[in-house]
Amino acid sequence: MAAEWLKRFAETVEKNKEELTKLDQAVGDGDHGINMNRGLQEVLRKMEEVPADSPGGVVKAAAMICISKVGGASGPLYGSALMKIASALGDEEDVEGKQLTKALRDGVDAIKKRGRAEEGEKTMVDVWEPAVQALEQGSSWQELTEIVKKARDNTIDMKATKGRAAYLGDRSIGHLDPGAVSSSYFFLELACVMEESS
């Protein structure tokens, strides 16, 4: 499941690379699509070369690649999140819902710690936090999909106070946050994979 999930995440990011870059040009420095795609393509290559034997193993390998290949803000953020998720998943071969939710909680906490960011600052946290909270409150995968999309779109009206968009002050309002959009792919693909496998 984890391999399928990250594979689809990578594919979606690749497909939307230009879109992410355009969003980052509006409020940042225009490299978010490039950064994410560089790392995730490497994740794909690695998964083919040395398939990990547990979901935790898959995620851990992806974390290492994010840290060492992505760079920028998104590299350490996704990297730290995935690293914590991997730790929480351990090396069990099957992961059940609760454990996954718990792992994602560790992930979002890692992002908030590393990025010193809270909800409402127009960053990827604004997708991660509502998504994880929904799962914690027992939302279905179907419901998660809607919540993630809404959370993503909510960043439009926010004023950025963290990340590069913060330099724009009020001019950051009216744009989607690129990291929130890539994070929405992360959760949407997860929901997809989980629904299909359930």
Add this chain to the structure above:
Amino acid sequence: MAAEWLKRFAETVEKNKEELTKLDQAVGDGDHGINMNRGLQEVLRKMEEVPADSPGGVVKAAAMICISKVGGASGPLYGSALMKIASALGDEEDVEGKQLTKALRDGVDAIKKRGRAEEGEKTMVDVWEPAVQALEQGSSWQELTEIVKKARDNTIDMKATKGRAAYLGDRSIGHLDPGAVSSSYFFLELACVMEESS
């Protein structure tokens, strides 16, 4: 007469400044109009401030300004020509046709010497030489006008071997030489002034 002539020359160059610059962009570095205009505007200012009392004096003052204000290739060339013309005119108050022709001969010779150029090299010499020869052969001012225009247009088909256009080799063919065009103004305005005063 000399003052009127140079004044009209200056005005025509100013009017055609962009045209000259465009011609120089095609085969040179795009400053001929700017160079000539910078110098000739200064000539106008000087003529108003300290009117010279003889045609030779007017031309000499203009020569000095060309040398010290125009720069590039055209500065020393027009400057040297005008200097020799001034010498030939001396400080007499009236200049008759023959003396003028003789002076212009000294002028074109100065250009050829300073520029180490002959006819047919696609430079201002290709207007000066035919123009002076025509006067030497007794052409009327009316006839000079036609000869000068033709000489100017003849530079289109020439391949440049002197000046900046020479760097273009065969690609210089098909363009008017900017210095030939400014020189045509010089002779056309002279013809005009002489006709009117005759």
Add this chain to the structure above:
Amino acid sequence: MKKLLNNVDQVVEDMLNGMAAAHSTYLRRLQNTTVLVRKQSPVNGKVGIVSGGGSGHEPAHGGFVGKGMLDAAVAGEVFTSPTPDQVFEAIKAVDGGKGVLLVIKNYTGDVMNFEMAAEMAEAEGINVQQVVVNDDVAVEDSSFTSGRRGIAGTVFVHKIAGAAAESGADLDEVKETAEKVIHHVKSMGMSLSPCIVPAAGTPGFELAENEMEIGTGIHGEPGVERTSILSSKETARLLFDKVQDDLHLQKGDRAAVLINGLGSTPLMEQYVFTSDVKEILDEHGIETADVIVGEWMTSLEMAGISLTLLKLTPDLEEKLFAEADTPAMKRFAK
């Protein structure tokens, strides 16, 4: 996009090879990394100074590796912070036993990646300290946000902390010196045209023929205000006023000025601007101990300029004028 290169994905790799080839008397590339280190690294008994960041700001930072400035520069992808493993390699390579100072420009990505590298180095017992440069007064200074960006003022940090390290100061002293520079240095920039990240292929923003952007960052981040084109004099006054609002230079103060072309602004225009800045400083009775003009912290081919003022104290001035010999900045001892 018109660029002289071979492959957009290889541009940093190719560039680092070019830098190593051109400046082989100064520096070498650590194999399989994006790190340039001083030829003889580590320098024993000297605090090592490591800086770096996304590429596209050349000569920063590789051009400042050498005597009296940096021991290592870590290059990320274009406009993208380098990753922690690369920074860690740099730290290991330059630690001469007296510890290592990281000079970080204040961007979330840079801060996080360098911090992770510092954690890795500390785990290996290397003494690492860091300073974060945040000289860009275009951005509001607020403790609720990630704060101000680091831009061209970083060059003064390299120069002056580098002089401190070269003179044998210990890690705390070098860090203190760097922090003093950071405290005294303020910058602001503007741009006339955007730049194109090679892998993106399109400009980061667009400006009409009669527009300029005030307060642009060095990564093509949009600025804080868009106006119709101002003259050099007006621009100088606008940037000076903003910098001065923060720096409060007094009559009789000594300052160092750094005029930084962002990429495609010719030196001709930079010198016109210099002349206007000098006039304003003279008006205010500020003594210009040093005026540095050129390209130091660029933004690919962006057209634009930034103004940096450093308020000098005698100790900073002494270190500013200390000998330096690097590819991009050389200074004879006075």
Add this chain to the structure above:
Amino acid sequence: MKKLLNNVDQVVEDMLNGMAAAHSTYLRRLQNTTVLVRKQSPVNGKVGIVSGGGSGHEPAHGGFVGKGMLDAAVAGEVFTSPTPDQVFEAIKAVDGGKGVLLVIKNYTGDVMNFEMAAEMAEAEGINVQQVVVNDDVAVEDSSFTSGRRGIAGTVFVHKIAGAAAESGADLDEVKETAEKVIHHVKSMGMSLSPCIVPAAGTPGFELAENEMEIGTGIHGEPGVERTSILSSKETARLLFDKVQDDLHLQKGDRAAVLINGLGSTPLMEQYVFTSDVKEILDEHGIETADVIVGEWMTSLEMAGISLTLLKLTPDLEEKLFAEADTPAMKRFAK
């Protein structure tokens, strides 16, 4: 046209003031002229070296005024040779009794104006010699025409003749040294986009999005060939081949390389190109004694690059590495 300036007609004036303000420890402006001279001029017992030309090539030539290079630089209007009276002022200011060498780039205008100045100086009893730099192999070498242009190779003439003069050589020796450099130096450039003369306001030529121009001059003169965009590797090979056709470097020869950005080509791209050039030189077994990368002889904001190779002899190499201290080029004695 988007430029940072105040008045297109004042741009040279303003620029010279800026250069004088920024580099006051190196040079001063001769009042009411467009001449920058070494702070302490004339240097007694030293041959004076005067160069110059149209403006728009900064840092050339004012940036090379200082110890070990030029004694004076004369600035003309943008891309327009300075006038004889200005050159004459420079000659007078730097003659320290041992005579003055004029280093002229081979353009009809420059040659004529400098020659007229030399005539004026000789009339006043000053010993003046001149050399004409013609390193641009893009142009056919012919005695029927005005011959080849002088471009970035001029910087090597400044450096090496400057070292000769600094070492106390007499006028004939300095001239001979300069001529030897001229004989051994060849260059060729290309451009990706044109430049705009401020007073003209429109570009000198136009290039489509997929075109580049080979052999462009440094004044926006059209080049010799227009091709679709080549990679850096292909460009390096093309320029190298043309230069090598004339220079005939042999395996084991030592050469100095000067990579010159024409204005808006970022250092990033220049270093990519450097890496490709180095590879070609290595292939040919040519030893690169020195690689100089940056902006030395620009063409306003033109995008493009030129490659200059100087074939070294032991005496040229020694002078190339001699100490120099100027605003734009500094070199520590080895």
